[in-house]
Amino acid sequence: MNVEILCLGILSRSDATGYEIRKQVTEGPFSHFYKAGFGSIYPALRKLSERGLIRCTLQAQEKRPDKKVYAIAPAGRQALAEALRRPPGPDAVRSDFLFLSFFSHLAPAEILREAFDERIAWLRAKIDTMRGHREGCDMSPGEAFTLGYGLAVYEAILAYLESNRDDLGAPNPAPVDARISGAAE
Amino acid sequence: MNVEILCLGILSRSDATGYEIRKQVTEGPFSHFYKAGFGSIYPALRKLSERGLIRCTLQAQEKRPDKKVYAIAPAGRQALAEALRRPPGPDAVRSDFLFLSFFSHLAPAEILREAFDERIAWLRAKIDTMRGHREGCDMSPGEAFTLGYGLAVYEAILAYLESNRDDLGAPNPAPVDARISGAAE
DNA sequence: GGTTGCATGTAAATGGTTACATGATTGT
DNA sequence: ACAATCATGTAACCATTTACATGCAACC
Numbered sequence: 430m431n432v433e434i435l436c437l438g439i440l441s442r443s444d445a446t447g448y449e450i451r452k453q454v455t456e457g458p459f460s461h462f463y464k465a466g467f468g469s470i471y472p473a474l475r476k477l478s479e480r481g482l483i484r485c486t487l488q489a490q491e492k493r494p495d496k497k498v499y500a501i502a503p504a505g506r507q508a509l510a511e512a513l514r515r516p517p518g519p520d521a522v523r524s525d526f527l528f529l530s531f532f533s534h535l536a537p538a539e540i541l542r543e544a545f546d547e548r549i550a551w552l553r554a555k556i557d558t559m560r561g562h563r564e565g566c567d568m569s570p571g572e573a574f575t576l577g578y579g580l581a582v583y584e585a586i587l588a589y590l591e592s593n594r595d596d597l598g599a600p601n602p603a604p605v606d607a608r609i610s611g612a613a614e
Numbered sequence: 615m616n617v618e619i620l621c622l623g624i625l626s627r628s629d630a631t632g633y634e635i636r637k638q639v640t641e642g643p644f645s646h647f648y649k650a651g652f653g654s655i656y657p658a659l660r661k662l663s664e665r666g667l668i669r670c671t672l673q674a675q676e677k678r679p680d681k682k683v684y685a686i687a688p689a690g691r692q693a694l695a696e697a698l699r700r701p702p703g704p705d706a707v708r709s710d711f712l713f714l715s716f717f718s719h720l721a722p723a724e725i726l727r728e729a730f731d732e733r734i735a736w737l738r739a740k741i742d743t744m745r746g747h748r749e750g751c752d753m754s755p756g757e758a759f760t761l762g763y764g765l766a767v768y769e770a771i772l773a774y775l776e777s778n779r780d781d782l783g784a785p786n787p788a789p790v791d792a793r794i795s796g797a798a799e
Numbered sequence: 800g801g802t803t804g805c806a807t808g809t810a811a812a813t814g815g816t817t818a819c820a821t822g823a824t825t826g827t
Numbered sequence: 828a829c830a831a832t833c834a835t836g837t838a839a840c841c842a843t844t845t846a847c848a849t850g851c852a853a854c855c
Contacts, residue, residue, distance in 0.1 A: 431638070431814070432708045438717055462709035469815055471836055487794035492824065494834055513721040517729055519736075524647035525615045525702035526786060527763060531756040532623055536698040544702055545851055551704075571716040574781055578774055585770035589763055596755055597637070616842065633806055654843055656808055677852065679806055 430512065432465045432473045437509040440483055440501040446469050447497065458572050461579035462520075474499055482508050533597040547596050552587040558582065587597075615697065617650050617658045622694040625668055625686040632656050632682065643747075643757050646764035647705075658686055667693050690785065718782040730779050737772040 435529035439450050439459070447470050454465045460610040474497075477483045501509075526548060533541055559580050568576070624635050624644070632655050639650045646696045659682075667690035673681040686694075711733060718726055744765050753761070 430708075430713055435713070441717070441720070446834075447836090448832095449642055461714040462707055464706060464708070464815095466816070466838080467834095468817070472815095474769065475836090490834095493821080496834075508708050509717070510720055513714060513717055514725055516725060516732070517714050520711060521649060521708040522647055523615075523649070524705040526705060527647040527760050528615055528623065529698060529702050531760045532626070532694070532698055532757045533759070535626070540699055540701060546618070547701070564730065569719065570781055570783075571718045574778060575716045575717070577778060578715070578771070581770045582767055582775040585766045586763070589766040593759060593762060596759055598755075600640070604653065631806075632808090633804095651844070652808075653845070657843095660808090675806090681806070714851080719841095 430517075432469045433477055434509065434512045435459070435463055435465060436470065436473050436477060436499075437482065437501060437505050438511075441506060441509055444498050444500045446499065447474055449593065450474075450499075458576060461575065461582075464510055470482055477505065480504075530597060541597060545590060549587065549594075552583050552590070556583050559583070576602055615701075617654045618662055619694065619697045620644070620648055620650060620689050621655065621658050621662060621684075622667065622686060622697075625684055626694055628693060629683050629685045631684065632659055634661075635684075643761065646760065646767075662690065665689075717780060723783055726782060730775060734772065734775055737768050737775070741768050741772065744768070 434543055436450060439453055445453070447467070451465065451467055451470050453459055454463055454470075472483075475534065478499075481518060482502055483499045484502050486498045488498050490496055501540070526544060528546060529536055529541070542575065559576060563573070563576055565578075620639070623693075624638055630638070632652070636650065638644055643702055653767075656690050659668065659752055663684075664669055667687055668684045669687050671683045671685065673683050675681055690730060711729060714726070714729060716799055744761060748758070748761055748765075749786060
């Protein structure tokens, strides 16, 4: 499964520009299980157009350059359905964070602490926006399912990090009042 | 973080051949957060050798071709430590399974059912071997942490799949006795 | 007799990232 | 004045996958 199929999937839900597709991938409902930037999306759209799987309408805008709004074509729906008939392979995960955790004994404590703090903050924010999103919008069963999946995973990770961060020598920084009475680092 | 750094990390724990490294990546403690095949490992080892980060000893074997056992060099340890000083970027996840789930309304029910069954079976097996591994071996804190992390994630996913699979029209196949007294499909 | 495991590698193709290139508008 | 958002795209580079190529030993 590649960026082209991803674009077909997104366009099967509603027309969009390359810019909007990228937004859906980086912030929207696909962000839990796919990444793609401009550098892969725009070429993918061009190729899909050339093969007749999507079509493109120029939309003039006031005070802005023209938009290229893409829409899925019948052949595109067919190609998407075809891709969806093939059993999915295993997930691909690559985590530099876990690599760092694995070799935490070789890393500076400060880097570890920072990495944990950042990740925990990120998880909290993500979980918050996802919960909000679940309430506000009405969703297809598929969208609700993947959102719930992502939430379940992020919540499990957050809980794990919060209760196990001390195991790696990346303990929480001393609370503020400890500094006043305690020793400096 | 790339395969070269991964190899350095693995070799920092013990000497190994390319074949053994690949085994550790596909089945061992790294399998939860990294993938790599022969096609990327062997070239990585060659490059690391050329740059003097690892060294290689030929080990003759009876009835087998020679083994190339690699060991990390001081410069290699330094390079690893350096890589570990850089704060980790976000995780990269790519899941065809979630893509299929998202667009489940466009996919054949049979494919969905199969995908769920397979994934659930895979998760159960993985969780089992990981639990066994946790008991049997003594581990570095980092290894124990990442193992626990992987377990937490896999357990959360398994629980989610088991309780929500019906939402997508991929219900469990009818139990065996239902077939005897019930209607055919 | 066939499959799995040990053991090493290369070449081509795929797929994606990063950096560059451009430019107006809106908000702080 | 500066940053962010909207908006599109290309070119060079990077990393990884896939397929190929080889061969013996052990097990079923």
